Amino acid sequence: MRYDVAIVGAGMAGASLAAAIGDAARVVMIEGEAHPGYHSTGRSAAFWSESYGGPAVQPLTTASGPMLAAGGFLAPRGELHIADASGLPALTAFAAEFAKTGVKLNPVDRAAMAAMVPRLRPGWNHGLMEPSCQDIDVAALHAAALRTARVAGATTLCDAAVASIARDATGWRIKTRAGVVTADLLVNAAGAWAGAIAAMAGATRIAIKPYRRTIVQLAVDPPPPPDLPLVIDAAGSFYFKAEAGGRLWLSPHDETPVAPQDVAPEEIDVAVAIDRLERVVDWRVLRRERAWAGLRSFSPDRAPVYGFDARAPGFFWCAGQGGFGIQTAPAAAAMAAALLLGRSPPEPVASIDPARYAPGRFA
Numbered sequence: 001m002r003y004d005v006a007i008v009g010a011g012m013a014g015a016s017l018a019a020a021i022g023d024a025a026r027v028v029m030i031e032g033e034a035h036p037g038y039h040s041t042g043r044s045a046a047f048w049s050e051s052y053g054g055p056a057v058q059p060l061t062t063a064s065g066p067m068l069a070a071g072g073f074l075a076p077r078g079e080l081h082i083a084d085a086s087g088l089p090a091l092t093a094f095a096a097e098f099a100k101t102g103v104k105l106n107p108v109d110r111a112a113m114a115a116m117v118p119r120l121r122p123g124w125n126h127g128l129m130e131p132s133c134q135d136i137d138v139a140a141l142h143a144a145a146l147r148t149a150r151v152a153g154a155t156t157l158c159d160a161a162v163a164s165i166a167r168d169a170t171g172w173r174i175k176t177r178a179g180v181v182t183a184d185l186l187v188n189a190a191g192a193w194a195g196a197i198a199a200m201a202g203a204t205r206i207a208i209k210p211y212r213r214t215i216v217q218l219a220v221d222p223p224p225p226p227d228l229p230l231v232i233d234a235a236g237s238f239y240f241k242a243e244a245g246g247r248l249w250l251s252p253h254d255e256t257p258v259a260p261q262d263v264a265p266e267e268i269d270v271a272v273a274i275d276r277l278e279r280v281v282d283w284r285v286l287r288r289e290r291a292w293a294g295l296r297s298f299s300p301d302r303a304p305v306y307g308f309d310a311r312a313p314g315f316f317w318c319a320g321q322g323g324f325g326i327q328t329a330p331a332a333a334a335m336a337a338a339l340l341l342g343r344s345p346p347e348p349v350a351s352i353d354p355a356r357y358a359p360g361r362f363a
Contacts, residue, residue, distance in 0.1 A: 003028045003155070005340070006174055006183035008197050010036035010156055012138075012326050013318050014189035015145035016333035017340075022152025024341055028183070029154060030176055032161035032193070037142050039262070040191055043294030044326050045215055045251060047230055047241065049079050049133045050103045051094070053324035056303040056356065058101050061324065063331035063348045065132070073141045077241065078229035079133030080108070080116060082280075083126040091126055091234035105130055116229055118222060119282040126234075133230055135241075138326055145329070157181070162190075165200040172201070172314060185340065187316045192260035192295040194319035203312035206305060206362045208297050208320050211255040214269040216291040218248045220283040231280075238276040247289065250277055255296070265291040296323040300362065304328070306336045307358040316340055317359045 003026045007014045010031035018027050029036070048068060050061050068074050083091040095105055108127040114120045146156070160178035165186070167173070172186040190197045192210035199205065223246030232239035233253065240250040252273035256266075270291050277283070299305050299320035309315040318336050321328065331349050338345040339354055 001028065001179060001181045003181065003183040005185045005187060006030060006172060006181050007187040007189050007318075008162060008174075009189035009191055009193075010146070010158075011039065011041040011189070011191055012037065012142055012145070012329050013191070013321055013332070014187070015142060015149060016329040017187060017189060017318055017336050018149035018154045019145045019152070020333040020337035021341060022149045022154045027149065027154040028181055029149070029156045030160045030162060030174065030181060031156060031158045034159055036146060036156065036158070040294050040296065041138065041142055041326065043215070043292055044136075044138045045239070045241075045249060046136050046138045046326075047077060047079075047133060048074060048136050048327040049130065049230065051079075051098055051105070051130055052327065053322060054302070055097055055101055056301075057322075057324050057328060058098070058103060059352045060304075060328035060331045060335070062102070063352060064328050067330035067348060068136065068141070071141070071144060073137045074134040075137070077133050077135045079130040080113065080229040080231050081105070081128040081130065081234050082113060082124050082231060083234040084123045087233060087235035088126050090236070091128060094234055095128060103130065104132060117231060117281060118225065121280060121282055124280060129229070136326060141326065141329070162197060162200065165197070167201070167312070167314070185314050185316060187318050187340070189318040191319065192297045194297065194317075196260065198309075198315075201312050201315050203309040203315045204359055204363055206317070206320070206359060207300055208305070210258055210260050210295040210297045212258045212263045212293050213251065213296050213323065214254050214265045214273065214291065214293045215249055215251045216265070216270050216273055217243065217289045218250060218274070219246070219286040219289060220248050221286055222283065224248050238273065238280070240277060250274070252276055258295070260295070263293045263295055265293040298322045304332065304357050305359050306332065306354060307339055307360070309359050310363060
């Protein structure tokens with residue numbers, strides 16, 4: 001199995017990049033699970049927020065917005081950043097952080113917040129509305145990327161966990177559970193396993209660390225209004241949004257360091273999430289319907305890593321997307337494809353400096 005480019009990982013990052021380069025190279029995606037998108041991609045909270053991830057991530061998110069909208073993957077939502085007295089400094093700092101980015105953050109008073117969030121408890125008096133926030137149809141977006149890659153000729157190997165990687169005069173030799181793959185270029189889009197793939201390839205040891213994030217689906221009384229915005233604590237202790245059928249998706253905004261694995265929610269994190277919700281709104285939790293957890297993997301400076309590795313010729317990073325890899329996927333793939341193929345970046349990302357995300361910053 002000989003290819004121009006081997007991409008380790010067929011989640012959102014790997015699939016989006018394969019779709020972007022499939023017209024110019026023989027591509028294979030090497031996926032360790034039985035089907036692509038099993039871990040982080042399949043467990044997303046599914047929103048597009050320009051502010052999420054901070055100013056370093058925002059240019060990729062903003063550039064992705066029109067591309068996501070053109071594909072029909074977005075639906076209106078809105079985002080309300082709220083704070084009580086203890087969280088007001090964080091809300092103020094958040095507003096200052098984005099003051100020069102072009103992201104609209106409109107101050108809202110207590111009355112406006114209470115109109116958007118029924119039975120909002122006393123004390124939550126400070127808010128910023130981010131009107132551009134939208135929901136993402138993650139499954140459709142990922143399926144579209146896989147389909148585009150397949151039509152362009154890309155191959156996907158599933159149940160193909162990587163066992164070893166070596167480089168010789170002919171290129172990369174990747175031993176997987178599904179057989180040996182050889183390729184001229186190797187792309188590390190392995191998510192939580194990116195550090196292990198880099199170590200096998202002798203690339204720069206960038207500490208891509210996975211963290212567990214919990215989400216629980218609840219039935220509550222009264223049911224959340226369908227137009228409820230994404231409500232997120234400025235101090236970073238919770239977020240929640242309405243889902244179909246009057247359900248609520250709630251997260252305690254947890255970041256628990258874990259080894260790369262198939263994570264499951266911890267009961268304590270679910271209990272913490274519900275407790276925090278009840279401190280914000282006077283809603284009765286009728287039942288917990290389901291809960292899940294996913295992995296969010298960050299580089300040391302919490303910005304993603306895209307580009308060739310100086311220590312390992314032909315090794316390309318596409319990792320460290322944290323919890324914002326889906327909302328940045330179109331722009332990140334366009335930028336990464338231009339770097340990988342030596343092309344000029346297309347217009348949506350032409351103004352984004354790829355050096356900000358280069359692996360050399362950790363050399």
